[in-house]
Amino acid sequence: SPFVVSLSNHNGATAVRFGTKRPTAMRRSVCLLLVVLLGLVAAARSWAGTTGKLTGRVVDETGEGVIGATVLIVGTGLGAAADLDGRYVVLNIPAGTYTVRFSAVGFAAQNTASVVISADQTTTLNATLRSAAVQVGEVEVVAQRPVVELNQTSTVVSRTAEQIAALPVQSLADVVNLQAGVVDGHFRGGRTGEVQYQVDGVTVNNPYDNSSTLRLDRSVLQEVQVVSGTFDAEYGQAMSGVVNAILKTGGEHFEASGEVYVGDFIAPDGRDRFPHIDQIDPLATQSYQLTLSGPTGLPGTTFLASGRRATAEGYLYGRRLFSPTDSSDAASGTIRPTGDNAWVPLADQSEWSGLVKLTHRFRPGLQASYQAVGNRAAGGRYSQAYRLNPDGATRQRSYGLTHGLDLTQTLTPTLFYTLALRQNIYDYQDFAYADVTDPRYVAAGLPTSNSFFNNTALQGVVVQGVDPGRFTQRTNALVIKSDVTGQFGPHLLKLGIEGQRAALSFGAPGVLTAPLSGSTRPIPRPDSTTIRRYAPLSAAIFAQDRIEWRDLVVRAGVRVEAFDARATVPSNFRNPANTIQGEAPSVDQPTTVKWVVAPRIGLSYPITDRGAIYVSYGHFHQLPGLGQLYSNADYSILRDLQAFGTSYGVLGYPDLKPERTTQYEVGLKQALTDDLGATLTLFSKDIRDLLGVRFERTANEAEYARFTNIDFGGVTGGTISLDARQLGPVAATVDYTLQLAKGSASDPRETATRAQAGQDARPRETALSWDQRHTLNTTVTLARPGHYTLSAIVRLGSGQPYTPSIGSGFGSETATNSGRKPGFAIVDLRGEVPIQVGAVRLTGFARVFNLLGTRTVNGFVFDSTGSADYVNDQLRLSNLSELNNPSRFAAPRRVEIGITASGTAR
Numbered sequence: 035s036p037f038v039v040s041l042s043n044h045n046g047a048t049a050v051r052f053g054t055k056r057p058t059a060m061r062r063s064v065c066l067l068l069v070v071l072l073g074l075v076a077a078a079r080s081w082a083g084t085t086g087k088l089t090g091r092v093v094d095e096t097g098e099g100v101i102g103a104t105v106l107i108v109g110t111g112l113g114a115a116a117d118l119d120g121r122y123v124v125l126n127i128p129a130g131t132y133t134v135r136f137s138a139v140g141f142a143a144q145n146t147a148s149v150v151i152s153a154d155q156t157t158t159l160n161a162t163l164r165s166a167a168v169q170v171g172e173v174e175v176v177a178q179r180p181v182v183e184l185n186q187t188s189t190v191v192s193r194t195a196e197q198i199a200a201l202p203v204q205s206l207a208d209v210v211n212l213q214a215g216v217v218d219g220h221f222r223g224g225r226t227g228e229v230q231y232q233v234d235g236v237t238v239n240n241p242y243d244n245s246s247t248l249r250l251d252r253s254v255l256q257e258v259q260v261v262s263g264t265f266d267a268e269y270g271q272a273m274s275g276v277v278n279a280i281l282k283t284g285g286e287h288f289e290a291s292g293e294v295y296v297g298d299f300i301a302p303d304g305r306d307r308f309p310h311i312d313q314i315d316p317l318a319t320q321s322y323q324l325t326l327s328g329p330t331g332l333p334g335t336t337f338l339a340s341g342r343r344a345t346a347e348g349y350l351y352g353r354r355l356f357s358p359t360d361s362s363d364a365a366s367g368t369i370r371p372t373g374d375n376a377w378v379p380l381a382d383q384s385e386w387s388g389l390v391k392l393t394h395r396f397r398p399g400l401q402a403s404y405q406a407v408g409n410r411a412a413g414g415r416y417s418q419a420y421r422l423n424p425d426g427a428t429r430q431r432s433y434g435l436t437h438g439l440d441l442t443q444t445l446t447p448t449l450f451y452t453l454a455l456r457q458n459i460y461d462y463q464d465f466a467y468a469d470v471t472d473p474r475y476v477a478a479g480l481p482t483s484n485s486f487f488n489n490t491a492l493q494g495v496v497v498q499g500v501d502p503g504r505f506t507q508r509t510n511a512l513v514i515k516s517d518v519t520g521q522f523g524p525h526l527l528k529l530g531i532e533g534q535r536a537a538l539s540f541g542a543p544g545v546l547t548a549p550l551s552g553s554t555r556p557i558p559r560p561d562s563t564t565i566r567r568y569a570p571l572s573a574a575i576f577a578q579d580r581i582e583w584r585d586l587v588v589r590a591g592v593r594v595e596a597f598d599a600r601a602t603v604p605s606n607f608r609n610p611a612n613t614i615q616g617e618a619p620s621v622d623q624p625t626t627v628k629w630v631v632a633p634r635i636g637l638s639y640p641i642t643d644r645g646a647i648y649v650s651y652g653h654f655h656q657l658p659g660l661g662q663l664y665s666n667a668d669y670s671i672l673r674d675l676q677a678f679g680t681s682y683g684v685l686g687y688p689d690l691k692p693e694r695t696t697q698y699e700v701g702l703k704q705a706l707t708d709d710l711g712a713t714l715t716l717f718s719k720d721i722r723d724l725l726g727v728r729f730e731r732t733a734n735e736a737e738y739a740r741f742t743n744i745d746f747g748g749v750t751g752g753t754i755s756l757d758a759r760q761l762g763p764v765a766a767t768v769d770y771t772l773q774l775a776k777g778s779a780s781d782p783r784e785t786a787t788r789a790q791a792g793q794d795a796r797p798r799e800t801a802l803s804w805d806q807r808h809t810l811n812t813t814v815t816l817a818r819p820g821h822y823t824l825s826a827i828v829r830l831g832s833g834q835p836y837t838p839s840i841g842s843g844f845g846s847e848t849a850t851n852s853g854r855k856p857g858f859a860i861v862d863l864r865g866e867v868p869i870q871v872g873a874v875r876l877t878g879f880a881r882v883f884n885l886l887g888t889r890t891v892n893g894f895v896f897d898s899t900g901s902a903d904y905v906n907d908q909l910r911l912s913n914l915s916e917l918n919n920p921s922r923f924a925a926p927r928r929v930e931i932g933i934t935a936s937g938t939a940r
Contacts, residue, residue: 084235084280086151087526088124089582090159092116092136100163103138108145109286111398114447123521126442126450129153129257129280131194134177136161144173152192153235153259153280154266156185156582181711181759182703184646185587187636189215189263189699189715189753195282198252200815200825202864202881206250206258206279212811212827214753214769215262215717216275218892220804222262222717223749223775224274224695225724227659232269232278233407236456238436239271240509241536241570243659247434247460247509249409253293253323254340254389256282263699263717264650267576267591267634268517268530273654273695273721281407283391284336288328288939295321295879295932299349299925301887308920310351310377318347319930328939334395341388347379349925352421354378358478360423360498369497378424381921383413399444406437418919419483419496426466426481426500433461438513448521456513465504470544470558475500479554480546493915502546502556506565507661511536524583533573538660541565568664568688572597572657587638589650592631597657599625601664601688607740608733610669617733620669625689630655636699645704655692658725662741662782663688677734682790684727684783685740693743696720709759714752721747726778727785729795739786747777747802766814775805780851801835801851806892808832808857820868827862834892838900855895858924861885874937883928894922 092103099120106113107127114122116138131150137143141163151157159177183190191213203209207219215222221229227244230237240247261269261276269276298318305312320343327338354373356362362369387409395401412431420427438456445451467474481499517530541564546556578591602622604610609617636650657663667686675681701715726745729737751773758766779785780803789795810830817823835851866879890902896913898906902922905913916922 084153084278085126085128086153087156088127088134088149088151088159089156090122090161092120092122092138092161092163094141094163095165100138100141103136103141103161103163106135106137108133108135111395112444123448125448125519125521125526126444127151128283129192131196134159134161136163138163140166142166142173144175146175146177149177150179150194153257153278155183155190155192156580156587158185178759181705181707181709181757182645182713184640184703185582185638186703187587187589187638187648188261188265188650189701189717191260191262193258193260195252195256198255198258200817200823200864201813202825202827202862202883204252206252206255206277209252209255209258210260210277212813212829213260213262214755214771214809214811215751215773216260217773217804217806217809217831220775221274222719222751223747223773223802223805224719224721225780228272228274228656228695230269230272230276232276233436234281234405234440234454235278236436236438236454236513236515237271237534238458240458240460241511241534241657241659242460242507242509242538242540242661244271244656247458248407248436249385249387249411249434250279250407251323251342251344251387253291253325253342254281254407256280263715264634264636264652264654264697266589267578267593267632268528270532270574270576270593270595270632271572271656273656273693274719281389281391281405282325282327282338282340283393283403284327284329284338286329286336288326289936290324290326291934291936292324293321293932293934294323295319295881295930297881297928297930298347299928301926304887304926307889307923308349308351308926309353311349311926313377315347319928320345321932330392332394336393338389338391340390341386343386345384346382348381348383349928350379350381350416350920351377352380352424354422354424356423356426356495356497358423358426358474358498358500362482362497371497373423380414380421380424380427381416383411385409385411399450401442403440404438405440406435408433408435408437410434416921417501418915418921419481419494420501421495423496423498426478426496426498428464428466428501428503431463433459435459449519451518452516454513454515456515458509458511458513460507460509462505462507464506465543466500470504470546470560472558475502475546475558476555480549480556482554499554504542504544504546505540506543507538507540509536509538524581526580526582528578528580529576530578531573531575533571535569535571536660537567537569538664539565539567540661540665566664568599568601568660570597570599570601570660585640588635589637590635592633595630595632595655595692597628597692599660599663599688601625601667603667603687603689604669607730610730610732610738611671611673611675613673614733628657628692630692630694642704644706645702648699648701648703650697650699652697654695654697656694657692658690658741658782662686662725663690672732672738675732675736675738677736679736680729680789681736681738682786683739684786685738687741690725690741691723691743693721693723693725695722709761711757711759713755713757715755716752717750719747719749721749721777724777724779725782727783729786729789739789741782744797745778745782746797747775748799749773749775760815760817763816763818764814765817766812768810768812771809773805773807773809775802776800777802780804798850800849803835803851805851806831806834822868823864823866825864827860829860830857831892832857836895836900837897839897853897853900855892855900856890858888858891859886860888860891873939874935877934879932879934881930881932883930884925885927887927889923889926891924893924894919 092100103116105122114124116122133147231246257280259278323342325340357372389407391405393403410433440454442452478500481496513534515532519528544560545562574595576593581588604620605623606620632653634652638648640646665686698718703713705711723743724745728742753771755769778797785795812828815825833855836853838853863882869876896905
């Protein structure tokens with residue numbers, strides 16, 4: 035490979051080396067630059083976006099600054115002294131809610147409670163100290179968070195653990211999908227896989243498909259920060275947004291908390307769509323969670339341990355009418371079912387998850403921690419074909435683990451460095467049986483469809499056999515990130531470096547080949563594995579400056595990234611398999627190192643004492659999911675492609691360029707009253723070099739499809755948000771998003787699919803499949819502290835696009851995505867009643883998801899009607915299987931009841 039990063043251990047010390055196998059002047063210069071930057075931040079961690087900043091002014095009753103006033107973040111050891119003007123700055127404060135103590139000689143001390151510190155944000159807190167001669171004793175003050183954050187330069191939403199606990203949400207994904215501009219995981223019209231997911235500031239994305247390797251429960255979340263607009267240079271490998279989940283940590287006192295809930299789907303009138311849904315089982319959904327935290331007994335050391343076990347049968351059931359080893363005869367129409375006729379959940383899920391975190395404070399300003407967070411899940415994927423032979427379908431299993439060491443040291447009150455070393459492991463399996471030689475494969479044989487049921491509701495049923503599909507994917511990534519942060523006058527400067535080495539493997543662990551003539555029994559071939567292995571490298575450096583000068587806030591930065599796929603590609607696309615006589619041969623040549631430079635800038639300026647305008651601009655780059663680069667990248671398979679023939683199987687291409695997006699954003703924030711704030715944001719995205727398909731022509735006029743950077747898109751829109759702070763018993767937030775998302779293709783393979791269907795495959799701009807023009811999210815909380823809390827989430831959305839048809843045959847095709855699905859309304863509720871039993875706080879709660887029983891929710895619709903409920907009568911017989919497919923509807927109403935408990939020992 036042209037670019038190498040290696041890690042080695044010498045006498046207990048870890049060394050990082052950069053080198054080249056084929057040195058060039060440019061690569062030597064780049065490697066030297068990276069070495070120098072790494073040396074500047076040696077023994078530091080990059081803990082981007084996990085700590086915040088507190089600043090303000092301490093004055094006396096006349097408004098004069100109190101020189102030397104002490105500011106202390108209670109319980110942390112963090113603090114500062116006020117300067118000659120009474121101004122102070124405290125850096126590197128972990129996200130959370132604190133009490134801040136102000137004190138000075140000759141003045142009564144003041145404690146300000148409920149001060150919220152958000153990750154990577156500045157909290158301003160001023161204090162007025164009273165003379166001790168006038169008032170004796172401490173002054174207690176409760177801080178109120180500003181109804182709008184005037185110092186933000188882009189769209190950033192932070193949700194604390196307390197806010198999350200009050201809402202009918204359970205996972206990180208539920209919290210993210212509530213944010214303005216997010217539609218089913220698409221951030222402001224971008225494709226899926228364009229979001230950087232981080233845990234405590236370090237990436238947990240799986241490079242294979244750019245998805246998160248972890249599923250996080252709300253019980254471990256201290257804060258969730260969602261950036262849906264432009265974001266700082268410290269964040270890379272993302273084009274549409276950043277999600278930073280900050281995990282809880284142990285404190286100085288023993289604390290214990292737990293949660294138990296059970297429930298089921300309840301839709302008594304839905305049996306016509308959801309078989310078995312009328313049979314209510316209160317234990318169909320179960321969750322058991324326990325968290326312990328506190329001191330370990332060792333000096334300066336705290337811990338947090340959390341675990342959760344959850345199971346859910348889901349709402350999609352089948353019936354075990356057939357067994358895989360049945361001997362039905364499709365030719366004669368003879369059916370010999372041997373199943374027990376039991377109802378079986380076909381999309382069930384079971385999961386173990388947990389978090390362990392140890393934190394040790396060597397001395398004030400020097401802290402190290404180790405944490406491990408992971409989950410193991412197993413379940414099924416609904417298959418209409420296997421609904422009467424459920425034991426013949428494959429099962430999915432996944433395992434995710436992120437663990438590592440962190441170090442942070444404060445050198446001076448305005449300078450600190452950090453270091454994080456992470457290992458991200460993800461393992462995914464999809465097959466019926468783990469061992470390809472398992473005798474059950476041969477005993478059952480290949481799947482046999484029930485072709486003699488063609489004109490009944492049982493059309494397409496698999497009456498015997500086991501799905502031979504086998505797939506595994508494993509990622510083992512080592513991530514090192516480091517930064518140095520310092521306050522220099524009005525400048526908060528951060529310089530950082532990041533590197534990742536990912537070992538990827540994917541494919542079939544052993545293959546089942548076609549049976550011998552006259553037999554239905556497959557032939558297991560354990561040596562015929564299709565698993566491919568790759569070890570790509572990536573590295574980045576960034577510089578970020580946050581200028582807070584008087585009322586002006588400027589965030590400016592630049593990020594430089596490098597990526598090496600460490601693979602080979604053919605040198606001659608006209609003769610990729612070396613089978614064409616007289617044409618220059620194709621040789622495997624190494625991929626090249628890809629470099630990008632991404633500048634970003636944003637500013638915020640107040641126009642009144644309660645309002646501010648902000649603008650931001652940035653360039654963002656990201657490699658497509660590496661699975662698409664590497665999959666099917668063996669061009670030798672084209673050796674059988676005949677002259678003037680066409681192969682529609684899309685070939686991978688590891689030497690792709692990064693995709694790129696240019697974002698623009700402008701907004702206005704205004705506090706309408708002390709308790710009501712409004713934000714208006716307009717945004718635009720220009721998306722280029724997206725993954726798409728291009729047809730190559732060989733020297734003998736044959737054609738084949740391969741991935742390349744050819745697709746494009748554009749998004750424009752705006753959001754209006756209202757935030758009503760707790761006023762009496764009521765608090766509410768409302769946000770509306772208008773968005774137009776267009777592009778050349780919604781899926782990278784769309785061009786090849788259209789070409790294979792004989793349709794016009796030339797690039798054209800159409801509405802993307804997730805172009806939900808109108809979205810309204812509302813959260814309302816009604817609370818009487820100590821008595822009850824009621825909360826509701828209401829989501830309204832217009833229909834997403836689909837391609838309608840006006841019949842069959844020539845001329846029946848209409849423009850792609852020219853139709854619109856029905857709109858939807860979803861309401862989720864949560865109610866709780868607290869109970870105090872001694873030192874233990876108990877809370878009984880109930881949750882109802884999809885209260886209205888909304889069914890379509892932008893899922894499957896028939897192209898002849900635009901509805902999921904009915905189809906054109908002339909096409910009814912050919913669509914019987916889909917008409918009986920319950921998975922085309924969204925999940926019905928789900929009800930859960932449970933109890934939480936917590937207590938503290940002091």
